[in-house]
Amino acid sequence: MVTTTGQPVNGEQWDADETTSLIPPKYADVRTSETQDSLSASAGDSDEEKPLPKLQILLLCYARAVEPLAFFSIFPYISQMVQENGGVADSDVGFYSGLIESLFSLTQAIVMIFWGQAADRFGRKPVLVSSLFGVAAATGLFGLAKTIQQMIMFRCLAGVFAGTIVTIRTMVAEHSTPSTQARAFSWFAFSGNVGMFLGPLLGGALADPVRQYPGIFGAVSFFEKYPYALSSLVVASVGLTAAVSSACFIEETLKKDPDVVDCNSEEAARDVPAQSHDLSTRQLLKSPGVGMVLYAYAHIMTLAFAYTAIVPVFWFTPVDLGGYDFTPLQISLMMGLNGAAQAAWLLIVFPPLQKRIGSNGVIRLCAFVYPIFFLSCPLGNVLLRIGTDSAVKAFWILLPISLVIGCGVSMSFTAIQLSLNDIAPSPRVLGTLNALSLTGDQDLYSALLRQPVYLHGMILPKV
Numbered sequence: 001m002v003t004t005t006g007q008p009v010n011g012e013q014w015d016a017d018e019t020t021s022l023i024p025p026k027y028a029d030v031r032t033s034e035t036q037d038s039l040s041a042s043a044g045d046s047d048e049e050k051p052l053p054k055l056q057i058l059l060l061c062y063a064r065a066v067e068p069l070a071f072f073s074i075f076p077y078i079s080q081m082v083q084e085n086g087g088v089a090d091s092d093v094g095f096y097s098g099l100i101e102s103l104f105s106l107t108q109a110i111v112m113i114f115w116g117q118a119a120d121r122f123g124r125k126p127v128l129v130s131s132l133f134g135v136a137a138a139t140g141l142f143g144l145a146k147t148i149q150q151m152i153m154f155r156c157l158a159g160v161f162a163g164t165i166v167t168i169r170t171m172v173a174e175h176s177t178p179s180t181q182a183r184a185f186s187w188f189a190f191s192g193n194v195g196m197f198l199g200p201l202l203g204g205a206l207a208d209p210v211r212q213y214p215g216i217f218g219a220v221s222f223f224e225k226y227p228y229a230l231s232s233l234v235v236a237s238v239g240l241t242a243a244v245s246s247a248c249f250i251e252e253t254l255k256k257d258p259d260v261v262d263c264n265s266e267e268a269a270r271d272v273p274a275q276s277h278d279l280s281t282r283q284l285l286k287s288p289g290v291g292m293v294l295y296a297y298a299h300i301m302t303l304a305f306a307y308t309a310i311v312p313v314f315w316f317t318p319v320d321l322g323g324y325d326f327t328p329l330q331i332s333l334m335m336g337l338n339g340a341a342q343a344a345w346l347l348i349v350f351p352p353l354q355k356r357i358g359s360n361g362v363i364r365l366c367a368f369v370y371p372i373f374f375l376s377c378p379l380g381n382v383l384l385r386i387g388t389d390s391a392v393k394a395f396w397i398l399l400p401i402s403l404v405i406g407c408g409v410s411m412s413f414t415a416i417q418l419s420l421n422d423i424a425p426s427p428r429v430l431g432t433l434n435a436l437s438l439t440g441d442q443d444l445y446s447a448l449l450r451q452p453v454y455l456h457g458m459i460l461p462k463v
Contacts, residue, residue, distance in 0.1 A: 052180040057172065059250050061191035063132060063242040064168045068192055070139045070158060071104055072199030073235045077207040081228055086148040096148060100155050107159025109439050113281070115163030116435025119170060120428055125252045127167045127431075129243055134161025136239030143232025166438060170430040173421040174253035181421065182354040185414045186346045193346075197339045199235070206231035254428065279429055281436070287425040290433070296363070297416045297437045303370060304413060314377060319384045337400060341407035350411045359415040359422070366412035373406035 074081075082088060082096045119127040138158035145151040169188070176184040208227040209217040217223050223230055285291060315331050317323025326334070354362050376398070383395040420437055424430050 050177050050180075052177075052184055053175050055249070056175050056251060057184055057187060059245055060168050060172055060175075061187050063128065063164060063246050063250075064188060064191040065195035065198075066132060066135060066239045066242050067162055067164050068195030069199045069202070069235055069238060070135055070162075072196055073139075073203035073231060074101065074142070075200050076204035077228055077231070080208075081145075081151070082148065084227075085146055085151060088148075100148075100151050103152060103155045104159040104162070107156045108162040111160055111163070112166060112435045112439045113432070114435075116166045116170075116431040116433070119163070119167045119431030120254070123252050123254045124167050124171045124174075124431065125246070125250055127163055128171070128250070129247045131161050131163040131167065132239055132243035132246060134158075135164065136236045136243060137161075139239060140233050140236030143229035144226050146226075166431055166435045169417065169434045171250075171253045173430055174427060179355075181418055182351045182414070185417055186350050188417075189346050189410070189414050190343050193339050193342055197336070202234060203231050206234055279425060281432065284425065284429055284432060284436070287423075289423045290425070293416070293419050293423045294437055297420060300363070300366075300412050300416050304410075307374075311377070319381060322378070322381055324380060324384065334399075334403065337403055338407055341404040342410040345408045345411055346414060349408070350414055353411070354415060354418070359418045362415040363412050363419070366409045366415070369406065369409050373402070373409055376402040376406065 078097045078101060079093050082093050082100070083090075086096060088096060115127060115131065135158055138154050138161060142151065142154040142158065145154055172184050172188050173181065205212075207230070209230050210220065210224045210227065217230075279287070285294075312331060312335070314322075315324045315326040315334060318325045350362070357365070380395055380399055380402075383391045383398070420433060421430065424433050
């Protein structure tokens with residue numbers, strides 16, 4: 001999906017394969033100079049010898065979990081909250097629930113590019129810290145909302161401050177080297193999965209504590225008046241601790257020293273701006289390889305988001321309508337297995353595999369697996385429609401196996417991120433480049449999320 005082909009450069013043929021850098025030779029001097037500046041490497045040191053700063057990566061991964069934690073935590077109780085705050089008809093609950101849920105991603109898509117540009121201009125750390133504080137405050141206020149209008153306002157406000165993922169991706173890239181970036185981004189992806197897994201658990205377990213835990217919270221009138229405040233405040237406290245730890249311990253990775261660009265030839269002067277971090281968005285999109293990698297990124301994320309948004313509904317749908325007719329408990333177990341399998345692929349398999357066959361090789365391998373993985377879903381329904389004991393047993397044997405093996409396609413998410421890092425014309429535009437890659441994806445996810453949302457109240461146990 002992401003390919004580089006040999007093209008004549010200054011009269012010479014450039015041969016490339018899966019492990020070849022995605023930056024053409026005539027840009028190599030510029031990128032090498034900037035990369036060494038951004039990583040504070042001494043003249044005689046090699047990037048390959050720089051160890052991965054584990055504490056910095058750990059703190060960034062902790063901050064990474066905040067955004068999906070805030071996003072998914074409202075899913076278990078949003079329908080009930082809409083009913084209580086808006087008094088809307090049962091037929092309209094799904095519409096408002098889907099609207100409120102997806103406004104986070106929609107707002108995020110609108111402002112993402114501005115956060116990326118701010119990170120490139122003012123620094124990664126101030127953008128990260130301010131975003132974390134903003135998300136924490138907006139998430140905490142959401143649990144205090146008493147009208148649908150307030151719910152919409154606080155949800156949009158949380159989306160406005162969701163600039164964390166752009167900045168964290170950029171900082172992880174700048175902390176890593178070609179030999180360590182696969183391991184670093186494996187942990188980055190894993191921390192996002194942790195947030196997606198814990199968000200609904202915290203939301204469902206802590207919503208309406210007076211009714212769920214009368215022995216502990218029965219006498220607390222505040223939680224009786226604001227039944228969803230505890231869940232929101234706990235998630236907000238996680239965001240607050242991430243903001244404080246980021247402000248105190250995370251190091252700035254954007255180096256503001258002027259670039260040193262060797263422009264000996266007229267062609268180099270024409271093709272490479274004197275200050276490559278001053279590239280406009282249009283110039284960035286026209287940089288060698290950027291358009292192709294962004295297309296591949298969007299293609300992979302379209303498949304990922306479509307699966308994430310649709311598969312819970314597919315599992316819930318009755319067998320005669322093409323689904324599996326799973327109970328909420330069965331859906332939760334399958335989602336847990338899905339998350340555990342993804343973590344194993346990303347942490348154990350991906351780093352050595354990427355080192356052996358390269359990022360492009362991983363993406364091609366996942367591209368072959370994707371159709372088989374998707375095809376296994378309707379094949380499972382065929383077995384359930386047959387209905388015999390042997391067919392049902394075969395279904396319950398093949399389903400976990402197909403989930404565990406099929407989740408290997410999640411390696412393509414990290415592989416395309418590494419390709420995005422490699423293709424950046426300068427480390428100083430990584431924030432903007434990451435924002436461009438994420439803007440369309442968040443908009444797509446927002447649209448997909450609104451489609452099956454009317455089933456959320458049935459898919460997830462009501463509080």
